[in-house]
Amino acid sequence: MSALISLRKRAQAEKPLAGAKIVGCTHITAQTAVLIETLVALGAQCRWTACNIYSTQNEVAAALAETGVPVFAWKGESEDDFWWCIDRCVNKEGWQANMILDDGGDLTHWVYKKYPSVFKKAQGIVEESVTGVHRLYQLSKAGKLCVPAMNVNDSVTKQKFDNLYC
Template sequence: MDYKVKDISQHAFGRQEIEIAETEMPGLMAIREQYGDSKPLAGANIMGCLHMTIQTAVLIETLVALGAKCRWSSCNIYSTQDHAAAAIAQSGTPVFAWKGMSEEEFWWCIDQTIEADGWEPNMILDDGGDLTLRMHEKYPELLKNIKGLSEETTTGVLRLEQMVEKGTLQVPAINVNDSVTKSKFDNLYGCKESLVDGIRRGTDVMMAGKVAVVAGFGDVVKEALLVYVELALVFK
């Protein structure tokens, strides 16, 4: 059993949600259709440390459809959607993630994406820099096989920049966070909706007419609260 999820019996529900999400992710689906036969990622052994959500499940299955092999963990102890993790595990991709992990379990799950019999990882897909840091600190002997890594978030990019300054970054890295598709689409539109949704779910209050204090004014929060509240006080 090369996975650890909260409840594998949720895989059918997860599969239904994945199929719905695919209709909202035409870019990935178009890539599958165009490159699925040629398998351009054949030989790619990808370690992923990204929020284990339904949308991430679509990404994982796209990577697999293009020929890659993946082992996955979540970059946050609370963000995993357990039915998504169950569906990916059921499909045959090793995943180690569940909502409500302890810190010890979090690092254990990351280790499982690195350690496995016959597994020789050569790519890193990271969100926040934890997997990258773990590789450098605990598994430096494996870095020689890593072709490169991609980092999605500002937090992770800052960690990479610190490593560059110290001369400790041992593999090529792609800053996905500053790409146009990430900063001007995902950050501006995707995160804008999820930010407000998170505030609503966390506070259970109506946002109309509220005064919001916005600390910082990057792409993620830009206009997000301005759309929903009467007055926003912005501190850059």
């Protein structure tokens, strides 16, 4: 988190992410809030939902919403709620994501299934889980992966820190 805060302080005046419209589906935790706040400080517009029905920290989701970031998540969602939240995160009139940040591949799957036109303007997908990466490989093998995708799960940083300590 300290690296994100340092990056935010150093680059927020330049707004290097101006024009980025990021839709995210990750665990909603304090650590994620630092990431989202950094993305926004660097110029991105973000909309967020949870990748897991049990992992949302409600107080974090509420705090993010108070800052103006649309967050569709609460701890203990039903399966129907989970898919409703993903849909509300993606389906906003007058707003279309140009980047997907996913953990598990559910958001990417939903966009391909319900809103494939998003991929006409999308710059790419960032996936941080083994499951999500596997789903991306399946799309690629089927010739259906139409935007660049980044496998964050296999990055050295994630291997050394996230997978070791989380």
